[in-house]
Amino acid sequence: MYRVTARAKQRRERFAAMGRKSQAVQAHQRMKDSAPETSWQPPEVRRVITITDYDCGERTVTMELRRSDRIDCYDAYIDGELWKSRIGWSRIQEWIRKAFPRVQLSI
Numbered sequence: 045m046y047r048v049t050a051r052a053k054q055r056r057e058r059f060a061a062m063g064r065k066s067q068a069v070q071a072h073q074r075m076k077d078s079a080p081e082t083s084w085q086p087p088e089v090r091r092v093i094t095i096t097d098y099d100c101g102e103r104t105v106t107m108e109l110r111r112s113d114r115i116d117c118y119d120a121y122i123d124g125e126l127w128k129s130r131i132g133w134s135r136i137q138e139w140i141r142k143a144f145p146r147v148q149l150s151i
Contacts, residue, residue, distance in 0.1 A: 086111045090118060095140065099147045109136065 048056075091109040096102065107127075109118035117130040128135075 086115070093136075093140070095144065097144060105143075107136070 089108055089110055093107040093109070095105045095107070097105070106123055108121040108124075110121060112119045112130050114130060117132055118136070119129050120127045120131050120136060
């Protein structure tokens with residue numbers, strides 16, 4: 045290793061002490077400022093999707109999307125029965141697209 049002069053050693057110690065003091069002040073400030081309280085809670089039933097299919101007779105399906113333990117997911121109930129737990133919005137749309145395929149027009 046290289047030899048360090050007394051002056052350089054003193055500067056290193058002074059800058060290190062300034063860094064430790066700055067970190068201590070920042071940590072104290074973080075502890076003093078508590079996290080903001082979130083007062084909004086999502087409702088139990090967040091969305092209701094009602095699909096009426098007239099292609100093969102009149103068939104109605106009701107899907108309730110209820111609150112789950114994650115903010116970006118739902119518990120999906122179809123006609124009152126739990127279908128999937130913790131499912132995202134894009135997966136629900138995918139299910140709707142696949143469950144009701146296009147019907148070919150016959151002329």
